[in-house]
Amino acid sequence: MTEPRPTKPPMRDALVAAAFQLFLERGFEQTTVDDIVALAGVGRRSFFRYFPSKEDVVFPDHERCLADMAAFLDSGADSDDPVVRVCDAARLVLRMYAENPAFSVQRYRLTKQVPALRTYELSVVRRYERGLAAYLRGRYADLPDGTVRADVIAAAVVAAHNNALRSWLRGDGSDDPVALTDRTLGLVLETWGGSPAGNGPTEDVVVVITRRSTPMWRVVKDVESAFRYGNGRQ
Numbered sequence: 130m131t132e133p134r135p136t137k138p139p140m141r142d143a144l145v146a147a148a149f150q151l152f153l154e155r156g157f158e159q160t161t162v163d164d165i166v167a168l169a170g171v172g173r174r175s176f177f178r179y180f181p182s183k184e185d186v187v188f189p190d191h192e193r194c195l196a197d198m199a200a201f202l203d204s205g206a207d208s209d210d211p212v213v214r215v216c217d218a219a220r221l222v223l224r225m226y227a228e229n230p231a232f233s234v235q236r237y238r239l240t241k242q243v244p245a246l247r248t249y250e251l252s253v254v255r256r257y258e259r260g261l262a263a264y265l266r267g268r269y270a271d272l273p274d275g276t277v278r279a280d281v282i283a284a285a286v287v288a289a290h291n292n293a294l295r296s297w298l299r300g301d302g303s304d305d306p307v308a309l310t311d312r313t314l315g316l317v318l319e320t321w322g323g324s325p326a327g328n329g330p331t332e333d334v335v336v337v338i339t340r341r342s343t344p345m346w347r348v349v350k351d352v353e354s355a356f357r358y359g360n361g362r363q
Contacts, residue, residue: 141179141189143169148186149235157183157243184249187236191253194225195260202264211268212282212322215261216314219290222257223310226294230302237298258287282321289313 147169151160162183166176180186198218205214226233240246262283269275293309 140169140171140175144171144176144179145186145189148183149232149239152187152239153235157187157239157246184246187239187246188249188253190225194222195256197221198257199260202260205264210322211265212286212318215265215283215286216318218261218264219257219286219314220307220310222290223294223306226297227306234298234302237295254287254291258283261286282317285317285321286314289317 144165148160148165151164151168155164160183162173162176165183165186166173169176176186180189198221201218201221202214240250262279265279265282266276269278272278290310290313293306293313297304297306297309
């Protein structure tokens, strides 16, 4: 009985594996697309079918993750706390990194060495932040400071996520990324969680109508009576 042949990895995965092998051996700048496709055993057109540029092959899963995050935010209910929702969306991004710690650490080290990749990474992070902010703007549309609130919270969520992610990557992926992220996102929730200002319960306002000639002691007594009545005390 013949043994089954080992299945070849999907072409996209083969291109990523070939690219990183060459990046580590030769350096990012010294590796060309032709080098990558030659090692992967595919044609040049196959590379550009999956990746628009050499930088994109370093971040192969971000497009999928951005789409997943957008779908997650869109599927939320109006009753959801918007800050909790965007924090949970950030955890989807963390999960993408945590699925393959070795690859994530490898990419982190490579990105630190190549300025072009750091610039590319910043553009990707900005897309995540814009997605979170767009969701929050919709949720806070009725608030006078809704746009500012949305932008500040989105930036805080991204900063908290990135702080935990970089701590995990600097530790070679040996720590618990979920615990690190829960801690940093917890600070965001402590600051911004719950109903936004303007949507929560308002303080009681007592209005007393009286004549100008009414003595002040009488005005004070009427106010005290109004508070006692409002609090259920007779």
